[in-house]
Amino acid sequence: MNNVMPIAYRGMVATPHYLASGVGNMILQQGGNAFDAAVAISATLGVAYPHMTGLGGDSFFLIYDAQQGELKGLNGTGRAGSQLTPEFYRGQGLSSIPQRGIGSVVTVPGMVDAWWEVSSTYGRLPWKQLLEPAIEYAEHGVPVSRDLERWILKDQALLLADPSLSRTFMPNGVPLKQGERLVQPELATTLITISIEGKEAFYQGALMQNMVAAMKQAGGMLDEQDFRDHHCNWVTPLTTTYNGSTLAQMPPNSQGFSALQMMNMLELANLSSIPRDSADFYQLISEVTKKAFRDRDAYLTDPVFANIPLERLLSKEHAKSLYDEIQLASPVGDVFQSQAMGQDTAYAAVIDDAGNAVSFIQSLYFDFGSAYVAGDSGVIMQNRGSFFSLDDEAVNVLTPHKRTFHTLMPGMVLRDGKPVLLLGTQGGEGQPQTTISLLTGVLDYGCTIQEAIALPRWVYGRTWGEDSDTYKIENRGLDQTISELERRGYLVEPLQGWDPVVGQAQGISIQKDGSFSGAADPRGDGLAIGW
Structure with a gap:
């Protein structure tokens, strides 16, 4: 497709x-x-x-x-x-x-x-x-x-x-x-x-x-x-490095830093050695997501109204401490972990x-x-x-003139100070997860931007209107992988092969010869046009 x-x-x-x-x-x-x-x-x-x-x-x-x-x-x-x-x-x-x-x-x-x-x-x-x-x-x-x-x-x-x-x-x-x-x-x-x-x-x-x-x-x-x-x-974008590339995201009140945290953790995993369709891949991704979302939910709001320790959260040392917490054989965490979000x-x-x-x-x-x-x-x-929360103790409590926790997060990858990849997606909780799917698809698995967008995607979390966290995975020949994840304790919700619930992503890749490659998500109504 x-x-x-x-x-x-x-x-x-x-x-x-x-x-x-x-x-x-x-x-x-x-x-x-x-x-x-x-x-x-x-x-x-x-x-x-x-x-x-x-x-x-x-x-x-x-x-x-x-x-x-x-x-x-x-x-x-x-x-x-x-x-x-x-x-x-x-x-x-x-x-x-x-x-x-x-x-x-x-x-x-x-x-x-x-x-x-x-x-x-x-x-x-x-x-x-x-x-x-x-x-x-x-x-x-x-x-x-x-x-x-x-x-x-x-x-x-x-x-x-x-x-x-x-x-x-x-x-x-x-x-x-x-x-x-x-x-x-x-x-x-x-x-x-x-x-x-x-x-x-x-x-x-x-x-x-x-x-x-x-x-x-x-x-x-x-x-x-x-x-x-x-x-x-x-504002000044946030950046981190990933195997020689610079990854850029918007600072808070955007949730963009959570994707940078995930990539910092994945950099420690030698990801290209883990098959993209394996249970090990999906389990690692899920656990990395939960660690980043724990920090995101604890700190993300309007930085004018709260101290967000971004230097520590985006440090390689913090990524190492989070990665060390991850036990690949551990069961999935409790349900009701995340607040429902629009997508x-x-x-x-x-x-x-x-x-x-x-x-x-x-x-x-x-x-x-x-x-x-x-x-x-x-x-x-x-x-x-x-x-916004109505809980006075919550970091994202409603306050006049305050910006709320925002799911929106456009991304960019640079090398030698110049863009080589523009990417982003629809999807609430799924935005940082689809972002890392695209990033790892291109940077670790050798995909074109179109191939990366077309890879089977997932969403871990809770979409508004649902009662609990589930691990939603597009099932394109992944029956064995899903069975193994369930055996390991995950509450997996198999999706149809090309499911709009995983969002609609777009991207542009800039090649060394100066040409541009564009891609629109086949799950949506988009189009890439070159000139």
Whole structure:
């Protein structure tokens, strides 16, 4: 089920939706750079993949500026509103933040501000030009994709409960099917306003005021000042080394450091000597995951509000101590180990002929986010803040102006200071696990990026709506391996051979001769396009 892996010299785009990939390629051919293409792709994904991402969500951009030879990160995630506290929810008799509805709208969306920052700092095409494709698709429609149809069918009750979502995705109470036209006129109007007024429309102008008024009327607690105060941040990416390569991830509030921890441990294992389809491989991966998640869950939150000892957590000495704890013959740990997380995300990558590279990821958190649209804006608001805890002793406790623990984590691999691999995936708990599947596939097992994406994948943990941790493994000829894992004490949940529950990954590989190889996940609706 490997897709054709395109190879090109001028540029490469890989996204989870074929129309977004086409837009990115078009922007490059119009004279835009990778940064322009990334913004146009991101906006288009918000229209073509609205169950995964949109203007009401967050994003992270991992950027390589070829002219400066510099790697930078942009944290485009929103903060909790000034009036949102644990007491607010506990006063309603709640022990946790609602996962859906207006009560789950806790944080200001960071997406539009991140677009503006990337475009104004690095882009060379006009702002309006970058949003034109998204406006065109919102106004005149896009065909419903295979993945979108699947989530519309699953979420019918949620969609029918919101008038805007119902009109858009369930016209006359009937779910849109694959290939039918999805038209979003209200979202088109919002995008047009933003294309004319810039980011100020979303954070200061009448558009913002109307969205806040609608949310207030529905019982929401975000106010106009929360939007006015929002700003994204340029940050320094985290790095570690792995057998001569430099691995880069976003710093907290992203969970990216957990993947770096896993790779630090795996570096001690001489992984290439362990067959990729063996029970020993899957057991080692599971135990490494649990050790990294133990640290992640203990420390990860907004670093402005907590001390996160990253130097120690990412040290080779700490990796050695964790690795020494791992006993390959030990049984699986207790159930209910992890907190349930949303898994719905869109990752994309783009590189241009100058060597500029962008690895970026965006999300509404759950499918269709909060399942609430702010007034007549067409903007589906994220429910990312529902992951905050109401426990005052928890590291990720809800606090005004705080960013929450974030699953999003775009990745990059560099050698001699230059990118050689851009990669990332959808998937909540699965994001660091799929990341290490791709990394080890390329770096240890000699796969192309397309072959690495196509390898059987796994997810250890607990997805929202489930009662316990399980070890989900795509079963492509792995019956014997799964039986052996069960004999060793693992609660294995075999998946179909190409299961969307393991997420949708994309990647771009840069070869020594300067060519680019791109790959999109056959489990999704994506496409890699080279120029």
